[in-house]
Amino acid sequence: MLMTSVLIAGFAGAMGQKAVDLVNGMADFQIVAAFSPQADRNDPERYNLNDDVQIFNDLAAIPDQAADVWIDFTVPSAVYENVKFALNHGMRPVVGTTGLTDEQEAELKALAKANHLGGLIAPNFGMSAVLLMKFAQEAAKYFPDVEVIEMHHADKKDAPSGTALSTAKMMAQNRQPHESNPDEVETLANVRGGDYQGIRIHSVRLPGYIAHEQVLFGGTGEALTIRQDSFDRGSFMSGVKVALEKVASLNELVVGLENIL
Amino acid sequence: MLMTSVLIAGFAGAMGQKAVDLVNGMADFQIVAAFSPQADRNDPERYNLNDDVQIFNDLAAIPDQAADVWIDFTVPSAVYENVKFALNHGMRPVVGTTGLTDEQEAELKALAKANHLGGLIAPNFGMSAVLLMKFAQEAAKYFPDVEVIEMHHADKKDAPSGTALSTAKMMAQNRQPHESNPDEVETLANVRGGDYQGIRIHSVRLPGYIAHEQVLFGGTGEALTIRQDSFDRGSFMSGVKVALEKVASLNELVVGLENIL
Amino acid sequence: MLMTSVLIAGFAGAMGQKAVDLVNGMADFQIVAAFSPQADRNDPERYNLNDDVQIFNDLAAIPDQAADVWIDFTVPSAVYENVKFALNHGMRPVVGTTGLTDEQEAELKALAKANHLGGLIAPNFGMSAVLLMKFAQEAAKYFPDVEVIEMHHADKKDAPSGTALSTAKMMAQNRQPHESNPDEVETLANVRGGDYQGIRIHSVRLPGYIAHEQVLFGGTGEALTIRQDSFDRGSFMSGVKVALEKVASLNELVVGLENIL
Amino acid sequence: MLMTSVLIAGFAGAMGQKAVDLVNGMADFQIVAAFSPQADRNDPERYNLNDDVQIFNDLAAIPDQAADVWIDFTVPSAVYENVKFALNHGMRPVVGTTGLTDEQEAELKALAKANHLGGLIAPNFGMSAVLLMKFAQEAAKYFPDVEVIEMHHADKKDAPSGTALSTAKMMAQNRQPHESNPDEVETLANVRGGDYQGIRIHSVRLPGYIAHEQVLFGGTGEALTIRQDSFDRGSFMSGVKVALEKVASLNELVVGLENIL
Incomplete structure (x- = not known):
């Protein structure tokens, strides 16, 4: 197999450094370039990069086809320009940075098509979360009665989690909106949780917990449960590898x- | 050990029959009498009773001290008179029938005291539920951040379950009222569930499920979870045995x- | 949509009766015939069948194309002859009876092909178990480190369960055999469970439990768990419906x- | 309330530093001294200590009654001498260091008695693990059929975990040794796990997992499960606080x- 060359944008950050470690450990991939506006260009070792990796502080300085793949773990304000640059210079983007609007995504998809380049934008690279959503969507065809429980640390500011809501939306595509128990009475307000087209969502917030989600399906005489636990954001790297x-x-x-599994 | 004699009130019903089976299987206990207004007095075998068990259709016909213990699995409209009768005729009541008011309970306790008789009234004889409540109450001293999730079949008419609310009330005695996450924002209404003094309660209703409850405690870097599953009301008999x-x-x-464990 | 006509073989048994109830409740399906060597041919109501359903005691008496679909919940000793009969007489088999050998299955598949008829043989019609196996097989591609825990009632005679072993075999097709932790030492013999190509299998046997299985996947910083609970064999009918x-x-x-989901 | 003064032995280590943070945050406790053979005596701030905290490098230099309480998070080779020193100089020990032999523990208990001092030696200060063991021991009285599943990261060298074995031993004190399912047959060797007096123990080892334990009780028609998760050793500090x-x-x-809860 040919060696695939990689440029890592945002290589100096926490996620970027995990990406560096990941690619360094993959036999058929090689980091050849790295981009970060503030990084020290003369000290690749400090970032766990080989001596011959070219470090760029300036987008415009990166040459055409500097690498086969552009990995992006930068910041919301930069990601759109970065990915456009990659697509215009012959590099396939693999993007973990959040913050792209629907319009920007559509524009970048068109640009990729025009330039005959594939790539991936993924708001969540955690394989356990991604598989949970995929399986839940499929199971909802056979088990239309379903509820979601997500559990996060007590200082999470919003509820429900984005992943829980995405899960409900994906399942809603495969079932008719309906309530499992339309005539029930709440003797304590709100115990039945949030309601997305009849899919009840429950958010638990407790110290100690990290990021967890369960999808509970029930049918006559049986139950199916899918659960994922994220203990550490290092988990994202398994998805980047895929x-x-x-x-x-x-x-x-x-x-x-x-969508690529 | 002396043999303890038992009278079973409501022996012909579903729970009463389970009680018959239970006592028949206990070496040191013996059914000597049984009471049910409608039962056939001449066919003890039909009810899995020995030939020499006396069957009564009429409360007034039961003699003084007919047995050491009066087990009651009857109906809400009869239980008060039954237990009063037992206490006035020298029998210690073990009561699984629901429907006693607070006033009736107080009156019966006074009557028991006057007659120097002990006994037990238990709305829930399921050992797993009873232990869950007991342990949860104790754990709340050390883990004041706690949520409750109860899961029942989809045709349960009310939410939350009585046991879940009892659990919250028992825990509330051992913690200060407080919210684990006071500043959070719900982007989907009610996902944070019901609120009992800062203990969030979540009710799941799905076909297939029977009767289940989880109590989730979180603290710095750790979590404790207590769960009980009731698959079958036959489970009550383990508590009756105790x-x-x-x-x-x-x-x-x-x-x-x-309170007797 | 045209009405699909159904013959139920083994309609008088426990599973057969559940199948009768299922088809009676499906708008586009109609029971037109029923087969059981011992059943009373003159009393369809006793079996919850309409008056105009033809009951057969003898395989040879059933006419060609008596129905579009042949549902089979009979006994291991009869199933092969039954399905061969169905295929030779223009009926599509849906078979929940176990006991076919690999050779018989192969022969029946060839016969179906020759007669241009499709059908389904399913040892397990529980949708939660079937989806668990399907999802576990797919997840094993991304999470090669995996263990299985199955939990059954205490009087199950063998361990592990057939479903647990099937799950392991299906996952083994999508991962290289390997141990997650090859150098470990057991200080209490056998705590690491059974070993199927490096997939550890654990069997729990406890009173109260019914039939449950969990598949646990672990990867860097994350975990994925799929669980199914069978509370009642009525659960099989959701799969028959599919x-x-x-x-x-x-x-x-x-x-x-x-394989048809 | 009077302020309680505290000396922390091993304050420069990871656990010692967590203890420093804990006590700094407790209103009625004050660190007055700290002991570590290698620490820099002139830079208390480096260790998050107030300026007036006395740092000792030498056990012999610590004066009598230097503090009310001696917290020990040191090393197995030092803990015995440390605790003996504390007891001989009027300080109550709270010891999280492991490595004391049964003989040393007995000797220290006698010394504490002679000096009229109380204290605590705790191999595990994680409240969730401690409560799990306590509750499991009590539940075993009512549910003698019980199994343990512990789950740890894949590079743990031994199985089962110490806590799982301790849990089994504590439960064994409250039940008769017996097998839940004596006649079963293993069709895959060892799936029924390790055996401690009829309590089956199962060890799961997977990447991503941290340290988790479940105790599963089963009885007629019901189940009780107690689970604890340790996500981070910071969890020990809740127990030190107690x-x-x-x-x-x-x-x-x-x-x-x-034993002090």
Whole structure:
């Protein structure tokens, strides 16, 4: 197999450094360039990069086709320009940075098509969360009665979690809106949780917990439960690895890791 | 050990029949009498009773001290008169029938005291539920951040379950009222569930499920979860067995199985 | 939509009666015939069948194309002859009876092909178990480190359960055999469970439990768990319903409900 | 309330530093001294200590009654001498260091008694683990059929975990040794796990997992499950806090946090 060359944008940040470690450990991939506006260009070792990796502080300085793949773990304000740059210079993007609007995503997809480049934009690279959503969507065909419980640390500011709501939306595509128990009475207000087209969502907030989600399906005489636990954001790298292994075969810019599994 | 004699009131019903099976299987206990207004007095075998068990259709016909223990699985409209009768005729009551008012309970406790008889009234004889409540109450001293999730079949008419609310009330005695996450924002209404003094309660209703409850505690870097599953009301008999083994040593009429463990 | 006509073989047994109830409740399906060697041919109501359903005691008496679909919940000693009969007489089989050998299955598949008939043989019609196996097989591609815990009532005679072993075999097709923790030491013998190509299997046997299985996947910083609970064999009917809805579109005799989802 | 003064032995280590943070945050406790052979005596701020905290490098230099309480998070080779020193110089020990032999524990208990000092030695200060063991021991009285499943990261070298074995031993004190399912047959060797007096123990080892334990009880028609998750060793400090609040009222040197709850 040919070696695939990689440029990592945002390599100096926490997620970028995990991406560096990941690619350094993959036999068929090689980091050849790295981009970060503030990083020290003369000290690749400090970032766990080989001596011959070219570090760029300036987007405009990066040459055409500097790498086969552009991994992006930067910031919301930069991601759109970065990905546009990659697509205009012959690099396939694998993007974990959040913050792209629907319009920007559509524009980037069109640009990828025009340039005959595939790639992936994934708001969540955690394989356990991605598989949970995929399986839940499929199970909802057979088990239309379903509830979601997500559990996070007590200082999470919003509820429900984005992943829980995404899960409900994906399942809603495969079932008719309905209530499992339309005539019930709440003797303590709100115990039945939030309601998304008849899918009840419950958010638990407790110290100690990290990020967890359960989807509970019930049918006559049986139950199916899918659960994922994220203990550490290092978990995202398993999904980045899957994306790197598949990106060469993608013919378009795909949104959502679940769509390339 | 002396044999303890037992009278079973409501022996022809579903729970009464389970009680018959239970006592028949206990070496040191013996059914000597049985009471049910409608039962056939001449066919004890039909009810899985020995030939020499006396069947009564009429409360007034039961003699003084007909048995050491009066097990009651009858109906809400009869239980008060039944237990009063037992206490006035020298029998220690073990009561699984619901429907006694607070006033009636108080009156019966006074009557038991006057007659120097102990006994037990238990709305829930399921050992797993009783232990869950007991442990949860104790754990709340050390883990004041706690939520309750109860799960029942989809045709349960009310939410939350009585046991879930009892659990919250028992825990509330051992913690200060407070919210684990006071500043959070719900982006989907009610996902944070019901609120009992800062203990969030979540009710899940799905076909297939039977009767289940989880109590989730969180603290710095750790979590404790207690769960009980009731698959079948036959589970109540384990609690009745515990009550029978302890009733001789009780000096008062106790309410709540957890209080004699 | 045209009405699909159904013959139920083994209609008088426990599973057969559940199948009768199922089909009676499906708008586009109608029971037109029923087969059981011992049943009373003159009393369809006793079996919850309409008056005009033809009851047969003898296989040879059933006419060609007596129905579109042949549902089989009979006994291991009869199932092979039954399904051969169905295929030779223009009926598509949906088979929940166990006991077919690999050779018999192969022969029946060839016969179906020769007669241009599709159908389904499913040892397990429980949708939660079938989806668990399907999802576990797919997840094993991304999470090769996996263990299985199955939990059954205490009087189950063998361990592990057939479903747990099937799950392991299906996952083994999607991962390389390996141990997650090859150098470990057991200080209490056998705590690490059974070993199927590096997939550890644990069997729990406790009174109260019914039939449950969990598949636990672990990866860097995250975990994925799939669990199914069978509370009641009535659960099988959800899978039979799925099979009935799909059987008209099958071009071959498929083995395994998961293969038509 | 009077302020309680505290000396922290091993304050420069990871656990010692967590203890420093804990005590700094407790209104009624004050760190007055700290002991570590290697620490820099002239830079208390570096260790998050107030300027007036006395740092000692040498056990012999610590004066009599330097503090009310001696917290010990040192090393197995030092803990015995440390605790003996504390008891001989009027300080109540709260010990999280492991490595004391049964003989050393007995000797220290005698010394505490002779000096009229209470204290606590706790191999596990995680409140969730301690409560799990305590509750499991009590539940075993009512549910003698029980199994343990513990789950740890894949590089744990031994199985089962110490806590799982301790849990089994504590439960064994409250039940008769017996097998739940004596006649079963294993069709895959060892799936029924390890056996401690009929309590089956199962060890799961997977990447991503941290340290978790479940105790599963089963009875007729019901189940009770107690689970604890340790996500982070910072969790130990909740137990140290409980110990500090109770140590003044202890009349002896107690072993095991569960024994002072």
